[in-house]
Amino acid sequence: MGVISTTQALTRAHEQGLDLIEVAPDARPPVCHIANLGKWQYEQAKKTRLERKEGKHRQSETKGVRITMRASTHDLAFRARQADGFLKEGHKVRLELAMYGREKAHKDFGKERITEFLDLLITPWRMEQEPARGGKGMETIIVKGKKQTQKPSNDISNDTQESKQDTNTKTQDTNNTTNTN
Numbered sequence: 001m002g003v004i005s006t007t008q009a010l011t012r013a014h015e016q017g018l019d020l021i022e023v024a025p026d027a028r029p030p031v032c033h034i035a036n037l038g039k040w041q042y043e044q045a046k047k048t049r050l051e052r053k054e055g056k057h058r059q060s061e062t063k064g065v066r067i068t069m070r071a072s073t074h075d076l077a078f079r080a081r082q083a084d085g086f087l088k089e090g091h092k093v094r095l096e097l098a099m100y101g102r103e104k105a106h107k108d109f110g111k112e113r114i115t116e117f118l119d120l121l122i123t124p125w126r127m128e129q130e131p132a133r134g135g136k137g138m139e140t141i142i143v144k145g146k147k148q149t150q151k152p153s154n155d156i157s158n159d160t161q162e163s164k165q166d167t168n169t170k171t172q173d174t175n176n177t178t179n180t181n
């Protein structure tokens with residue numbers, strides 16, 4: 001319609017049986033629509049509800065991938081591709097390692113299987129939750145991010161412990177030689 005005076009806009013709205021709705025009051029000149037006010041408010045409320053719902057849904061989505069101890073390498077690769085897709089979309093991935101019977105007694109094998117699976121992932125990831133026992137076996141949660149590097153062990157304390165052991169063995173060796181003479 002272009003730029004018209006407020007009185008002209010109000011008369012046009014009343015002629016059509018609609019309302020004059022001010023959309024952008026801060027703009028110069030102010031922006032208005034001629035529409036049904038009830039319908040416009042309903043559509044605005046619906047749009048904000050949908051945006052809010054999509055936002056919440058996107059943030060808290062956790063996808064699950066379940067593998068077993070006896071899964072073949074092809075099965076692991078297939079599940080890794082699935083997990084890659086989830087990570088690329090920005091989802092968290094819960095990796096569940098299902099263990100049955102005596103498999104539950106071998107926690108170390110379970111951790112090896114999880115690391116084997118994680119090595120197959122292409123998308124950079126970081127662990128949000130360390131592998132732990134839960135449910136039917138073990139589970140961990142990973143999210144998209146830089147790959148984790150293992151923390152270096154405290155080398156200073158290891159060196160001091162090794163030097164203490166070396167001095168202890170040296171003193172034992174000298175004690176043994178003095179006793180035999």
